[in-house]
Amino acid sequence: MANREIEPQDLQKLLESLGAMTDATPGVTRLAYGPAWCDGHRLLATTARDLGLAATSDPAGNLYFHAPDVRPHAGRDALMIGSHLDSVVHGGAYDGAYGAVSGLLVAASLAGKTSLPVVGFATCEEDEVRFGNRMMGARSMLGLAESSELESVHDGAGISWGDALKDAEALGCATPRVTGAHVVTPLFTPKRMLELHIEQGPVLEAAHESIGIVDRIAGFRRLRVRVTGEARHAGTTPAAARHDALAAAAEMVLAAEALAKDSDEASRVTAGNVRVDPGNYNVVPGACELWLEVRHVMPSSLDALADEMDKRCRAVGNRRGVRVLIDRPSEQPPTTLSSELADQAAALARRLKIAHRRMTSGAGHDAMVFAQQGVPTLMIFVPSRGGISHAPEEFTSPEALWDGFKFTRDLAAQLAGDAA
Ligand SMILES: [Zn+2]
Secondary structure: OOOOOOOOHHHHHHHHHHHHHOOOOOOOOOOOOHHHHHHHHHHHHHHHHHHHOOOOOOOOOOOEOOOOOOOOOOOOOOEEEEEEEEOOOOOOOOOOOOHHHHHHHOOOOOOOOOOOOOOEEEEEEOOOOOOOOHHHHHHOOOOOOOOOOHOOOOOOOOOHHHHHHHHHHHHOOOOOOOOOOOOOOOOOEEEEEEEEEOOOOOOOHHHOEEEEEEEEEEEEEEEEEEEEEEEEEOOOHHHHOOOOOHHHHHHHHHHHHHHHHHOOOOEEEEEEEEEEEOOOOOOOOOOEEEEEEEEEEOOHHHHHHHHHHHHHHHHHHHHHHEEEEEEEOOOEOEEEOHHHHHEEEEEEEOOOOEEEEEEOOOOOOOHHHHHHHHEEEEEEEEHHHOOOOOOOOOOOOOOHHHHHHHHHHHHHHHHHHHOO
């Protein structure tokens, strides 16, 4: 049992301390297994122990907060609550950190008080910044990350995941790996999963609502468009004789913007990058690579968006006489979270007279991995000022953070008590 009541200043102080742990300014840059990340890892472990919990890490560097008598072993059932410890480059102090800190404090509040043990956690990498490896923290926790990834996945400096983990292990932020097909043998079996997170969008703030009950997470499809025209002298080739790959790509960027406007409110279409070849003042561009992404919460709408984007790009190519090749390098299906847990959360919010709404998330989260494995999973959002996230300006008021924490703690107590 926690050795004292959890107070608002516990949450605020931890978030402030974690927010100061950054590898670069402005904002927070806490990349998996880096110096600031390891500082954060140690801070959370020390805080958990001060509150009477055990803090256990796994061979991927995920960290778990649990009552000392709830010993981790495969098959140990738990309600798991947490989020990620890593951040984007020059991100904010709340994305991930709020959910990880809250998971710790909820576990401390409820230790020994529920029939299903409540285990807090912080995942090693969710934002896919250092390794670009999809949700590798959550996938490791659930025993889904394969050992071959330790050698095949590298960061921008060429350091393998396995070597980065050896460094983290030397600093006490990961445990030694036992050989086997997977990076981690799960320490707990999640019977339910909760993730508390800032909204990262403007909906709750604009509606003056305290709680978002998230029952669906958008999926994405990515289109890599290769446009081939003709590289020609910029001074001697008249407009009518040009097959300009960049001008075609520019039209595709505008087509992406138009597609979002033509589609329903849940649609997102983004042109994120363009690479030009040869890329010089005096050459009509001969080739371009354009990166497009569509997102939607409904699978059929996501397919339709991707197909329509594909069609519009090819139409631009035909009209301009440039060759268009499109492949789809990656995708993520939309994820449905637990409607049963969402109903229970909504009932609790009504009972507590908390202004709330059911909503979807346009951003991906650790919770997706749990839900995709059939674990009843729910996310709770709190308002973000101005809807800003992944930026140093990210902010949620201490009052709103505490309200979200209390609500999620009460929900966890209810869900863990029910599951005897
Ligand atoms: Zn996040």
